[in-house]
Amino acid sequence: MFVKIKDILSGKYPDGEEIQIGGWVVKNRSSGKIVFTVIRDSSGEIQVTTKKGNVCDDALREADALALEASTMIKGKVRTDPRAPGGRELVATDVKIVGASPDYPIFGEGHNPEVLLDLRHLHIRSRELVAIMKVKDSVLSSCREWFRTSGFYEVTPPIIMSSSCEGGSTLFELKYFDEKAYLSQSAQLYLESLIFGLENVYSVTPSFRAEKSRTTRHLAEYWHIEGEMAWVGLYDMIDMLEKLVSFVCNRTAEERPEELKLLGSDPEYFKNLKPPFPRITYDEAIKVLQADGYEVKWGDDFGTHEERQLSMHYDKPLFITEYPLEVKAFYMKDAGNAKVLNVDMIAPKGFGEIIGGSERETDLALLEERIKKQGEDPAKYGWYLDLRRYGSVPHSGFGMGAERLVRWICNQEHIRDTIPYPRTISRFNP
Ligand code: 4AD
Ligand code: MG
Numbered sequence: 001m002f003v004k005i006k007d008i009l010s011g012k013y014p015d016g017e018e019i020q021i022g023g024w025v026v027k028n029r030s031s032g033k034i035v036f037t038v039i040r041d042s043s044g045e046i047q048v049t050t051k052k053g054n055v056c057d058d059a060l061r062e063a064d065a066l067a068l069e070a071s072t073m074i075k076g077k078v079r080t081d082p083r084a085p086g087g088r089e090l091v092a093t094d095v096k097i098v099g100a101s102p103d104y105p106i107f108g109e110g111h112n113p114e115v116l117l118d119l120r121h122l123h124i125r126s127r128e129l130v131a132i133m134k135v136k137d138s139v140l141s142s143c144r145e146w147f148r149t150s151g152f153y154e155v156t157p158p159i160i161m162s163s164s165c166e167g168g169s170t171l172f173e174l175k176y177f178d179e180k181a182y183l184s185q186s187a188q189l190y191l192e193s194l195i196f197g198l199e200n201v202y203s204v205t206p207s208f209r210a211e212k213s214r215t216t217r218h219l220a221e222y223w224h225i226e227g228e229m230a231w232v233g234l235y236d237m238i239d240m241l242e243k244l245v246s247f248v249c250n251r252t253a254e255e256r257p258e259e260l261k262l263l264g265s266d267p268e269y270f271k272n273l274k275p276p277f278p279r280i281t282y283d284e285a286i287k288v289l290q291a292d293g294y295e296v297k298w299g300d301d302f303g304t305h306e307e308r309q310l311s312m313h314y315d316k317p318l319f320i321t322e323y324p325l326e327v328k329a330f331y332m333k334d335a336g337n338a339k340v341l342n343v344d345m346i347a348p349k350g351f352g353e354i355i356g357g358s359e360r361e362t363d364l365a366l367l368e369e370r371i372k373k374q375g376e377d378p379a380k381y382g383w384y385l386d387l388r389r390y391g392s393v394p395h396s397g398f399g400m401g402a403e404r405l406v407r408w409i410c411n412q413e414h415i416r417d418t419i420p421y422p423r424t425i426s427r428f429n430p
Contacts, residue, residue: 002073006043009086013078018093020075021046024125025101028066035063038085039074042130047084048074050092063095069125070101117422121430124420131259132417135252136406140204142251143225143400146244152200152227157190159205163380165189166329170209172220183208186399188331189384191228192360195395196387202227204402214425215304216414217352219403221423228397234333234341234359237396238319241345241355242275245317245405249273252409265411279319282339285310301327308350317354318346330370332358343398351408357398364388 002022003013013019023041030036035050050063066072076090105119106126116123123129147154164171165186172183187203194201207224229237253260253270260267280288285306289296292309296302301323302310311318322339325332332340342358361367364385368378378385403418416422421430 002041004043005039005041005046008046008078008090009044009088011088015078015080018075018077019090020073021090022073022098023071025066025068025070025072028063028068030064032064035060035066037063037066037072039072039090044086046086047089048076048092048095049089050095055092055094059092059095062097063092065100066095066097067101067104068107069104069122070097071099072097117416117427118430120421128263129417129420131256131262132406132410132412133420134259135256135263135410136402136418138252138255139248139406139409140223140225140402142248142255143204143244145251146247147202147227150200150240150244152202153198155191155194155198155201155203157184157187157194157203157205159184163376165331166209167374168376170211172208172210185209186224187226188228188397188399191226191397192331192384192395193387195228195230195393196391199230200227207399212425217304217404217407219415219419219422219424220428222404222419223402225400225402225405226397228395230393230395232396233394234321234343234357234396237357237359237398238279238321238343239275241319241343241357241398242277242317245277245345245355246273246275248405249409260410263410263412265409270409273316277316277319277345278314279321280310281321282323285320288313299324299326302344304350304352307346307352311346311348311350311352315348317348320344320346328358330367330374331360333361334363334366345400347404347408349408352404354404354408355398355400357396359394359396362388362392362394 003019005021023039026038026040026045028037033052037048038045039048050060052060073096074092075094076092079089079091081089106122161182161184164182165188174181174183185207187205191201191203204225206221208221211218211220249270253267257267286296286298289306289309294309296306321343322335323342325338325340328340328342332342335341340358344353345355346352347354367385371378371381403415406418407415412418
């Protein structure tokens, strides 16, 4: 059947061998007697030369009529040519149009981003978006590989929930038959229940946040990579996190160096990223920010600007631990002094928070109090509180935003291009 373009470029087929490819038109230029076409498939791009005399008249007409993004089947002979992009081309012996493409709407440069988002179903074929999707594939599969080889089980928590995990302000409500339900913000509470049988668990699920602002790092629907571990304290978890993040960055850069270069990222940096990552406490972070002239005081949460400023002091991801209890979720373990045993991992160069995690509170009375404090009824969390009643263990867990991670690795200004169909406050179509 069809061979892959990357295998032609890599020299798998000797000069003169006749092969067949299927793909889409990137460029087509014709002088009537000779047609130069650039074809892409999922693996790469190659130049095809169709010459009068080498092919029948019908095939020459079809080659001449190949429009931008038309799909085509081409038979041809491999030819090494140092002038051809990629060093090899295909000399056509037969050309057929499979699906015509009259007036493809994305032509040339400089489109308005909103127009491209309206045409997302077509724009996802573009070189840049395809490169990002290949990087994301490496990121997701290397995460899974790390978890599997580190003794974690993959589990499948529910997406429809009866209560919130991260507070009510970003909850998406859902009509669930005759009742009210919510879309998951995090699998955490369910993962916590699963450690009692499996000890180390992880999940890769969509999470939903009704973020009411437009930012370059928030999506309303994103992919959440979450882990939860029995018998593990905060600082042991941080040791694991730097191994996980390094493994994923190293592996992705090894698998996708060309894509990273195309996207303006630096594969060498990601290939060489290694533990340890710098660690500071929230208290130290406040001092650093104040010394840098920021008007922050103890108790403030960090936003984009503060995270950017802190990340400028390091060239590796930064762990910040022990935030004020007031700014963090109810389930984080009390560390005393109005702080919690939590960690945020901030990416370099202002890419911001990529991981949020903590050791979990195991004290039943404290948990009930904190749930009440955030204005909710502990009775709604009855099943979760049962986990503290029956065989409770110290444990920790974290959530990593897949698109935040991909945005950093791919050096993307905006998070929207790290997901095929971004959902934001102003868009859920196409
Ligand atoms: O810090 P967050 O809110 O933590 C939790 O949800 C925990 N329950 C996770 C856990 O411990 N199992 O979210 C975790 C990560 C963030 O660090 C960020 O990378 C990503 O999820 N994230 C988003 N990514 C894209 N768009 C959004 N609106 C996001 N909100 C959070
Ligand atoms: Mg967070």
